[in-house]
Amino acid sequence: MLTLEAISKVYKVGAFGGRELTAVQEVSFAVGPGEVVSLIGESGSGKSTIGRMVLRLASVTKGRIVFDGTDVSRHTGARLKAYRKKVQGVFQDPFSSYNPIFKADRVLHMIRDSFFPGVSASQWRTKLEESLDAVRLDPGQVLGKYPHQLSGGQLQRLLIARALLLDIELLVADEIISMLDASTRIDVLNLLAELKERGLGILFITHDLSLGHYLSDRSVILRRGEVVEIGPTTEVFANPKHDYTKMLLASVPQLHRKWDMA
């Protein structure tokens, strides 16, 4: 469904853009329907940049992003809008994802205004209830409220509901549970698992190995913009080949082990 073919992102930095900074270097992998692919890496590894390129929020310096057989990496205007009907994203910080001076459900109305201008009020109502139901939100509890009146978990689920209003095939989830507290995390994770069951492809970006392990079919380990290891999640986690992956796995705190001076 989605295939990244050696995509790179190079930023021009310094006065007059004299120097170059390679954030992502020739990364290739694929996400199929109903498949969850974890993009795992530390801060600055380029994982969010890849997510932003897939969402076409950042331009692609080199390489191709192929979605359902067409290269979308240079699309603009109406074709880009059509692509975004199929591919949507949810971001890390639920509180900065909402314009603080407007009500939270504005993100839903924006979808209607932009993609479904012809849909009648009653049809829209049913659509809205369906997608809120899919993320297990009570319309009475979340509609007509300001972002600060809702919890982080509610806000993230509302954003997923926003994406579900469109007939998306791929969801880019960029650290979407990093800022939630531990008890709501698992709910959102399970929600993603349900979406996967419904045939949605998910690009799950995280720095948390255990989250990546919990959900994903395949894992891509990134370091300094390059892929160091790629494969089925169980294999990568059980039998890491690259030193960096081994180090990452060793640095995960374990529930049954206490800190010790070693």
Next chain:
Amino acid sequence: MRTELYFAFRNRKVVGGFAVILAFLLLGLIAPLFTDHGPNDYVGPPAAPPSGEYWFGTTTFGQDIFLQFANGLRSTFLVGLLGGGIAAIVGMTIGFVAGYRGGIVDEALNMLTNIVLVLPALAVLIILHTYIGIKSVPAQALFIGLFSWPWVARAVRAQTLSLRSREFVDLARLSGLRPLTIIRREIAPNMSSYLLLTFILLFGGSVLFAATLDFIGLGPTESISLGLMMNNAVQWSALHLGLWWWFVPPGLGITAIVGALYVMNVGLDEVFNPKLREM
């Protein structure tokens, strides 16, 4: 919005400043309606002090100073509104576009902003006036507006830069909104209070700048303004002849209007910023 209105009405600086502005505005709008004479008509005895008939006295030539004052207020408000408005529109447009677009567009607009910023506006306006001649108040306002936008552009650009990187802007882009729509509906509302304050400062600045130009004799030639009244008073030695009623009203008028605007500005700052609110 409702809380802001509530605090605005409770804030003495805002209410007081607004009352002064409104009083002058009404005086300027209404007073000239009650007479058939123009502001420069010779209607009374020469150099008469304030009296029941001529409230602010008359000039050396017998012009009614109250009538000049009321008409002058009109051009003062016109210059403030037009000059401030033009500067606000140009500055905000350039600031928003530069901040949102970034890259080469930003560099070019930033360069333009910096060039206009370092131009000595007064000197350029003096030269422009000698070549083109500024005859009407709107023309004067246009030139003032075209020279006072750079700091607005810089401030708006900086704010836009920081708001652009927020995730709700990304989300709006994912929703298929066009850049101008995003600026208008996502970014600008977040700084609406700042934009209002900017306009008030530009309004006051334009009034002062116009008074300066009028006073040094570069005012509009076909009408009357508060600065022009002071210019006339100086030219005809009102100070030496003891005709204080000729220059005190326009001087006080300008001071009161600009002062009231600035006081209102401080008050609005308190209204929009909860940290500054007095309990």
